[in-house]
Amino acid sequence: MTDAATAPMHGYARDKDALVKRLHRIEGQVRGIEKMLVDDRYCIDIITQISAVTTALESVAFKILDEHVNHCVTGALAAGDEEVAAEKSRELLEAVHRFTRSR
DSSP states (O other), rough: OOOTTTTTOOOOOOGGGHHHHHHHHHHHHHHHHHHHHTOOOOOOHHHHHHHHHHHHHHHHHHHHHHHHHIIIIIHHHHHHOOOHHHHHHHHHHHHHHHHHHHH
C-alpha cells in the first residue's frame, strides 16, 4: 500500500478535480441519452447527443494525454534514465495508437 507521500504524481493531478467534474457532467449527458431513448425521442436528436458525449470524452482524453506528455514523458526524458524514457515513450505511442483506433 502506498501513502500520499510515496504515491506517484501523475501529470493530470493538478487538474484532477476539474477532470472529475467534467466526467460527472458527461455522465449526466449519458443519462440524458438514456432518457431520450426511454421517451422515444427522434433518432437524429439522440445521435447528436451521442456525438456530443463522444467529443466531450475525447476532450478529457486529450487533456490527460497532453499532461502525460508534459509531465510523465518529459520527466522521464529529463531524468536521463534511458530505460525509463524508452518505457514512457512506448506507453505514449501505445496510447496514441489506442486513441486513434477508437475514432
